[in-house]
Amino acid sequence: xxxxAPDLTQAAGWMxxxxxxxxxxxxxxxxxxxxxxxxxxxxxxxxxxDDKDTMIASIGPFWDANETWLxxxxxxxxxxxxxxxxxxxxxxxxPVAMMLIGLTLRGVAFDFRVKAxxxxxxxxxxxxxxxxxLASWSQGYMLGALITGFASTAWAVAFSAVIGLALVAAYCLxxxxxxxxxxxxxxxxxxxxxxxxxxxxxxxxxxxxxxATPLVSPSIxxxxxxxxxxxxxxxxxxxxxxxxxxxYRSLQRLPVRLAQGNEYGAWVPFGATVGVFLxxxxxxxxxxxxxxxxxxxxxxxxxxxxxxxGVILAGAAVVLPLIIGYTVFAYRVFWGxxxxxxx
Amino acid sequence: MEGLDAFLLxxxxxxxxxxxxxxxxxxxxxxxxxxxYFKLRFVRTQDQYWMDAYQFWVKIFALTFALGVVSGIxxxxxxxxxxxxxxxxxxxxxxxxxxxxxxxxxxxxxxxxGVMLFARERVxxxxxxxxxxxxxxxxxxxxxxxxxxxxxxxxxxxxxxxxGQAHVTSWLQVIFNPSFPYRLTxxxxxxxxxxxxxxxxxxxxxxxxxxxxxxxxxxxKTGVYLAAILIPLQIVAGDFHGLNTLEYQPAKLAAMEGIxxxxxxxxxxxxxxxxxxxxENRYEIAxxxxxxxxxxxxxxxxxxxxxxxxxxxxxxxPVFWxxxxxxxxxxxxxxxxxAxxxxxxxxKKDPARxxxxxxxxxxxxxxxxxxxxxxxxxxxxxIGRQPWLVTGVLTAADAASKVPAPRIAFTLSLxxxxxxxxxxxxISVVFYLAxxxxxxxxxxGAGMEDTLNPVSYPKKEGAANA
Numbered sequence: 001x002x003x004x005a006p007d008l009t010q011a012a013g014w015m016x017x018x019x020x021x022x023x024x025x026x027x028x029x030x031x032x033x034x035x036x037x038x039x040x041x042x043x044x045x046x047x048x049x050d051d052k053d054t055m056i057a058s059i060g061p062f063w064d065a066n067e068t069w070l071x072x073x074x075x076x077x078x079x080x081x082x083x084x085x086x087x088x089x090x091x092x093x094x095p096v097a098m099m100l101i102g103l104t105l106r107g108v109a110f111d112f113r114v115k116a117x118x119x120x121x122x123x124x125x126x127x128x129x130x131x132x133x134l135a136s137w138s139q140g141y142m143l144g145a146l147i148t149g150f151a152s153t154a155w156a157v158a159f160s161a162v163i164g165l166a167l168v169a170a171y172c173l174x175x176x177x178x179x180x181x182x183x184x185x186x187x188x189x190x191x192x193x194x195x196x197x198x199x200x201x202x203x204x205x206x207x208x209x210x211x212a213t214p215l216v217s218p219s220i221x222x223x224x225x226x227x228x229x230x231x232x233x234x235x236x237x238x239x240x241x242x243x244x245x246x247x248y249r250s251l252q253r254l255p256v257r258l259a260q261g262n263e264y265g266a267w268v269p270f271g272a273t274v275g276v277f278l279x280x281x282x283x284x285x286x287x288x289x290x291x292x293x294x295x296x297x298x299x300x301x302x303x304x305x306x307x308x309x310g311v312i313l314a315g316a317a318v319v320l321p322l323i324i325g326y327t328v329f330a331y332r333v334f335w336g337x338x339x340x341x342x343x
Numbered sequence: 344m345e346g347l348d349a350f351l352l353x354x355x356x357x358x359x360x361x362x363x364x365x366x367x368x369x370x371x372x373x374x375x376x377x378x379x380y381f382k383l384r385f386v387r388t389q390d391q392y393w394m395d396a397y398q399f400w401v402k403i404f405a406l407t408f409a410l411g412v413v414s415g416i417x418x419x420x421x422x423x424x425x426x427x428x429x430x431x432x433x434x435x436x437x438x439x440x441x442x443x444x445x446x447x448x449x450x451x452x453x454x455x456x457g458v459m460l461f462a463r464e465r466v467x468x469x470x471x472x473x474x475x476x477x478x479x480x481x482x483x484x485x486x487x488x489x490x491x492x493x494x495x496x497x498x499x500x501x502x503x504x505x506x507g508q509a510h511v512t513s514w515l516q517v518i519f520n521p522s523f524p525y526r527l528t529x530x531x532x533x534x535x536x537x538x539x540x541x542x543x544x545x546x547x548x549x550x551x552x553x554x555x556x557x558x559x560x561x562x563x564k565t566g567v568y569l570a571a572i573l574i575p576l577q578i579v580a581g582d583f584h585g586l587n588t589l590e591y592q593p594a595k596l597a598a599m600e601g602i603x604x605x606x607x608x609x610x611x612x613x614x615x616x617x618x619x620x621x622x623e624n625r626y627e628i629a630x631x632x633x634x635x636x637x638x639x640x641x642x643x644x645x646x647x648x649x650x651x652x653x654x655x656x657x658x659x660x661p662v663f664w665x666x667x668x669x670x671x672x673x674x675x676x677x678x679x680x681x682a683x684x685x686x687x688x689x690x691k692k693d694p695a696r697x698x699x700x701x702x703x704x705x706x707x708x709x710x711x712x713x714x715x716x717x718x719x720x721x722x723x724x725x726i727g728r729q730p731w732l733v734t735g736v737l738t739a740a741d742a743a744s745k746v747p748a749p750r751i752a753f754t755l756s757l758x759x760x761x762x763x764x765x766x767x768x769x770i771s772v773v774f775y776l777a778x779x780x781x782x783x784x785x786x787x788g789a790g791m792e793d794t795l796n797p798v799s800y801p802k803k804e805g806a807a808n809a
Contacts, residue, residue: 060457064412065454065457067453068450068453071419072449075442078430079439082430087427088423089424089427090424090746092424097754104414104416104417107413108410108413112406115406117775304434305510308436308510308511311439311511312443315439315447319447323446326450333462
């Protein structure tokens with residue numbers, strides 16, 4: 001793989017790697033953070049009206065900042081890998097438009113539903129649900145398209161559509177995990193039931209993807225199924241399986257405990273799901289590196305001038321710790337069970 | 344031919360998007376500072392009505408902010424989907440400027456907004472004030488970076504072209520390019536005016552509905568006084584901005600003024616139908632020599648006409664008309680704000696009664712006057728720089744993507760429907776809040792805790808309707 005890489009002691013060699021890591025982490029932060037609030041949005045469809053309000057309250061202070069990670073991730077793609085940006089977003093034109101419409105609908109529905117006429121509230125609730133669903137599914141679809149190198153065969157489209165469904169299930173699982181932490185009483189127990197159902201679909205989805213991905217992409221196949229890679233990589237699927245088992249066990253035990261008011265282990269489903277996302281992300285990063293567009297454009301081919309990257313890197317090095325700092329501050333302010341939003 | 348259609352559609356889509364987007368940051372930039380003002384007045388005086396005003400306007404702020412965020416995300420993607428050539432050519436300059444906006448402003452606003460909206464009972468009063476300050480500062484910082492980039496595209500400086508790509512030679516020159524100070528000032532004042540008329544209009548609406556308590560009057564006065572102060576400043580800033588345009592973008596200025604031929608002693612055209620075929624104005628009403636006077640400060644000064652830029656000047660009619668709409672609305676703002684200040688003057692004993700219903704109705708009618716002037720102004724600026732995307736460096740046609748026309752047409756119709764619905768919903772909800780956020784929804788005398796929370800508020804509404 002290294003024959004593709006230029007001299008790593010030069011700025012033009014190592015900077016794209018650094019930015020790929022930063023972009024990857026921003027995307028990962030987005031998927032985990034907005035993932036739970038998109039999941040809550042999708043689960044809302046199945047909740048009673050009172051529970052809908054509580055569910056919204058649990059994500060109210062956060063969703064806006066969560067979504068900003070997407071802007072950062074795309075921003076890095078836009079600014080550091082300008083050549084890939086046009087190619088990728090051009091190829092993903094329709095799913096990107098779908099995602100944007102979905103994000104727009106849910107972002108505004110969040111505010112409108114409590115401010116508009118009371119009689120319009122069910123309408124905005126539906127918008128919130130369908131926007132969350134549309135955005136989640138399109139994101140999964142885009143991931144699928146990225147893996148297949150934007151192939152437009154029927155198989156590739158079907159593959160991407162299935163990944164879309166898998167991501168919907170995974171977001172629901174994480175949303176349910178979030179609700180187990182942030183809610184109480186009947187809603188909390190309901191969240192456990194939601195989590196169980198989502199878990200089933202998530203496991204099926206991830207299993208299907210793991211089998212299909214190497215089949216769809218020959219270059220990913222050769223990266224995974226060669227010696228010694230396959231032995232070194234084995235811990236990834238193994239650890240994923242263990243985490244799924246942990247979530248399963250925890251969801252079995254939680255109802256009894258929670259009914260007694262015992263919150264011990266309420267964090268497990270959410271935490272373990274985040275773990276699954278980390279592992280899936282790691283596997284995906286390994287599969288794609290160093291390609292931005294698989295088999296056609298590497299990070300070095302797509303990178304902008306080193307001096308422009310340097311300017312951004314300097315800013316990011318100073319500001320990112322601050323961002324993380326006040327994000328932690330915000331989560332601490334709203335620590336604990338969510339209460340009715342009031343302002 | 345198909346390529347051309349796709350190009351046109353991509354432009355319409357992007358224009359629709361930036362038009363929709365700019366409506367909301369324009370409000371949040373200045374409304375953030377107005378909120379800070381309300382909050383500080385409350386902290387200083389402990390008069391509850393300042394906090395009531397804060398709590399009313401913070402709801403509109405939250406709504407506006409959400410619309411700004413979602414439309415802004417759309418824009419960041421459309422750079423790539425619609426104009427891939429843009430980042431390829433000037434990405435080394437546009438990239439860092441956009442990245443700095445996200446890093447320094449976007450996260451700050453989005454995170455602190457949560458604290459500002461929902462955490463007044465969870466953090467100290469000082470921390471809540473600081474959160475308000477950080478949100479206001481963040482929105483303004485956003486405007487700083489975006490206008491630096493926009494101004495650079497209009498009047499590029501501080502770079503050199505190597506192998507067809509722009510490379511920075513001086514970041515100071517890039518950011519503080521020749522039109523940046525004027526454009527930033529003009530935009531911030533436009534934002535202030537949009538908000539002052541919004542605040543005045545909504546308060547006048549509540550006043551007309553017989554809500555004339557201290558909170559409404561404080562908001563009304565804040566809006567009207569702010570407008571009265573800002574509009575003369577805006578006229579001066581606009582004049583300086585125009586002189587800057589004359590120097591750096593003479594083709595745009597000629598289109599704004601409807602000047603077809605380079606001449607001395609140019610007349611100021613008040614009304615005309617610019618005719619691009621005949622390259623002249625029809626039905627022109629003009630004041631002789633006036634344009635030379637205000638553009639060159641000499642009755643006989645020479646002004647470059649469109650004949651100097653044949654084939655490389657913007658379409659004249661839209662720029663010409665948009666400019667007149669902007670100036671016209673500005674004049675109206677001047678008249679209305681000063682007349683209202685006179686009526687509410689401090690020497691009159693009870694301003695709640697000195698305002699006349701007629702006057703209040705004019706203010707209500709002008710609630711979104713700022714939007715009209717603002718969009719017209721942006722069209723002058725953005726259409727006026729055509730055919731260039733980056734003046735002298737990159738044309739819009741060269742930056743366009745190769746996405747097929749039907750695909751763009753499909754998403755364009757979706758976006759347009761969505762935007763129309765959302766603007767209608769936004770305006771109706773703002774007025775709805777003004778009608779229904781009354782003191783009736785809290786128990787009389789039960790402290791001053793105002794609640795508009797998703798749990799209790801809609802239910803009470805429903806009960807009231809039942």
